Amino acid sequence: MTDDQRQAFTIRITTANPTEMVVVLYDITLAYIDDMQKSIGAKDHNEVKTYAAKIRACITELMNSLNLEYEISGNLMSLYRFCLRELVKAELRLSDMELQNIKNVILPLRDSYMEVAKKNPAGPVMGNTQTVVTGMTYGKTDVETHVNDHSASRGFYI
DSSP, X not given: OOHHHHHHHHHHHHHOOHHHHHHHHHHXXXXXXXXXXXXXXXXXXXXXXXXXXXXXXXXXXXXXTOOTTSHXXXXXXXXXXXXXXXXXXXXXXXXXHHHHHHHHHHHHXXXXXXXXXXXXXXXXXXXXXXXXXXXXXXXXXXXXXXXEOOOTTTTOOO
C-alpha cells in the first residue's frame, strides 16, 4: 500500500459512518490482496507473509464487527472463514488463485455495503476530528490537501 493510499484511507476513516467503515475495511483488504499478489509474482516470501498477516487482521476485524443476533451475520461469518482458509492456502502455495477467490467474495460484499452506506443517515463514527479540504491550486494538475486544525486535541476530548 502506498503512502497516498494510506493517507486516503485515513481521511475516509475520519469521515465515515458505521457502514462506510466496513466499506473502507473491505477496500483496505483489497489493497493488501493486490500487494500480496505482487509479492507472490516477485517470489518475495517475507512480503507475502507480511501482507497475509495484514489481510488476516482485516478479515478478523470484519468477523469481530458482526452482530450475531441477525441471521445474515452467520452467513457473513461463513464467508469470512472461507476467506481465511483461502488466505492460508495462498500463503502456503504462493498461489494467486486463492487470492482471486477471496476477491470474488469481498468485491460483491463491498459493493453491497456501499449501497447500504448511501442510505445510512448516521454521522461519522469519529468526532472532534480535523477538517480536511482538498482543492486545486497553482495549476490544472496540482492537488494540495489542507488540514484545518480547529482543536489541539485532534480527535480526543481533553
